[in-house]
Amino acid sequence: MAANAHSAKTASANQPQDDLLEEQLTRIRLSITEGPPYCQGTLSLPNSDFTLFYGKEGNAGRLNLSTATEAQLQQLADACQPATFGLNQQDVHDETYRKAGKLDKTDFLLAFDAIHAGLIDVVGEELVIPRYRMEETIRAEMYKLNVYGPGSFFKPHVDTPRSELQFGSLVIVFPTAHEGGALALREHEGEDENKVTKEWTFDSSALLANCTEPSIAYVAFFSDVEHEVLPVTSGYRVTITYNLYWTDRKTIPPAVSVPKPVPTNEDTLRTTMRALLDDPTFLPDGAVLMYGLHYKYPLDAHESPQNGRNALKNLTTRLKACDAVVLNVAQELGLPAKLGVLYITAEGRWHRSTILVLCDRVAPLSHMQQVEYPLWETLKRDYGGELLTRPLRRFDGKPIANVKWISTAPRFTRKETTFMAYGNEKSMETTYWEIYLRLSVGPAGDRGGKPRDLPASKEK
Numbered sequence: 001m002a003a004n005a006h007s008a009k010t011a012s013a014n015q016p017q018d019d020l021l022e023e024q025l026t027r028i029r030l031s032i033t034e035g036p037p038y039c040q041g042t043l044s045l046p047n048s049d050f051t052l053f054y055g056k057e058g059n060a061g062r063l064n065l066s067t068a069t070e071a072q073l074q075q076l077a078d079a080c081q082p083a084t085f086g087l088n089q090q091d092v093h094d095e096t097y098r099k100a101g102k103l104d105k106t107d108f109l110l111a112f113d114a115i116h117a118g119l120i121d122v123v124g125e126e127l128v129i130p131r132y133r134m135e136e137t138i139r140a141e142m143y144k145l146n147v148y149g150p151g152s153f154f155k156p157h158v159d160t161p162r163s164e165l166q167f168g169s170l171v172i173v174f175p176t177a178h179e180g181g182a183l184a185l186r187e188h189e190g191e192d193e194n195k196v197t198k199e200w201t202f203d204s205s206a207l208l209a210n211c212t213e214p215s216i217a218y219v220a221f222f223s224d225v226e227h228e229v230l231p232v233t234s235g236y237r238v239t240i241t242y243n244l245y246w247t248d249r250k251t252i253p254p255a256v257s258v259p260k261p262v263p264t265n266e267d268t269l270r271t272t273m274r275a276l277l278d279d280p281t282f283l284p285d286g287a288v289l290m291y292g293l294h295y296k297y298p299l300d301a302h303e304s305p306q307n308g309r310n311a312l313k314n315l316t317t318r319l320k321a322c323d324a325v326v327l328n329v330a331q332e333l334g335l336p337a338k339l340g341v342l343y344i345t346a347e348g349r350w351h352r353s354t355i356l357v358l359c360d361r362v363a364p365l366s367h368m369q370q371v372e373y374p375l376w377e378t379l380k381r382d383y384g385g386e387l388l389t390r391p392l393r394r395f396d397g398k399p400i401a402n403v404k405w406i407s408t409a410p411r412f413t414r415k416e417t418t419f420m421a422y423g424n425e426k427s428m429e430t431t432y433w434e435i436y437l438r439l440s441v442g443p444a445g446d447r448g449g450k451p452r453d454l455p456a457s458k459e460k
């Protein structure tokens, strides 16, 4: 593995220790429970909640979304504009990628309200946002009404984050007669021949067909998860989408302290980590443990150095699900923890040597006019970069962190993924990055202390 290349020479002599360490790191990895990145369900509502007013001034319509006839839905579809999506920072209308109608929120008024219906609280709990994050309440912002008529679909994409505070999307599907139009959610892990895809389906028409009372179906998912609306084969699938944000902490009154439940997955990881930290054979000299966050997080690439650093620090209060669990457990066990943006650069002839640099903020590389070679020097000098691997020729004499990877070490052959090109909106000002949690583990007997071979300056 690239990250361990510099220790390859001694690999055979240390085989038993290497095997033990690999087994110990696997134990941590397996204790991190990655739940599904979404939640779904149905909610029955009073008849009056289904009333929708829509249209432009002087040409408005009204219907009830639980009893609407096909002719009424056709009228609603006709009042829509073609839905666009974001591609390489442009708003694009391309019916081979997205075929659907949309109404902006200035052009409709709906009686149903996700917040008053209690749906936002349910979503907060069901998406397994750990208990200690719930003090930060969720803000739901209605985004658009969409009509997917016969033959409509939206190919795989990842929603464009509207700000660093956005973490998810909520889709409400109304009980208008339709078939098809299921939402597929996918997570891809590994690359090339090792790629594994997990898939989940939110089949709103099947869910609604099972309801005896007039109901809506809902799905909420972390917005960095790839999703696709499969073709609607008949009828009209009418939806409202919401963007889900963390509210800015400063606006929240101090939380009343009440005992909160502890999820089992957090207990499992805590027990595993505590046992390993007590075990003198586990990293006897200490080390830096790197955990690649399971989810992606939007960060603005054009911040000033101070704001950029703060953005990364503030992100620690907004981690999703298992990522928050790992940070929380590390902090409880007294391990210094911080987030960094990982850059994988290459140098040497044929780019044979991979250099991993952990920066304290996003480096807006794609916007730089000129990047000084080698890139790792720029990252180190201007973006708080910490070298995690040794450059081939130049080396300033300081030791390099003894780095172990809880998640698989990153490789250079990263292909462009869907999230970089396709979004649901054109804006790419705030976009997703590879973020790692850097945990510092001190030597046996002093786990909160400094690993033996680390320069003091890194352990602040």
Ligand SMILES: O=C(O)CCC(=O)C(=O)O
Binding pocket: 146, 154, 159, 171, 183, 227, 229, 239, 241, 424
């Ligand atoms: O309608 C859905 O289920 C999802 C729509 C969607 O992905 C979007 O509007 O970005």
Ligand SMILES: [Fe+2]
Binding pocket: 157, 158, 159, 227, 424
């Ligand atoms: Fe989407």
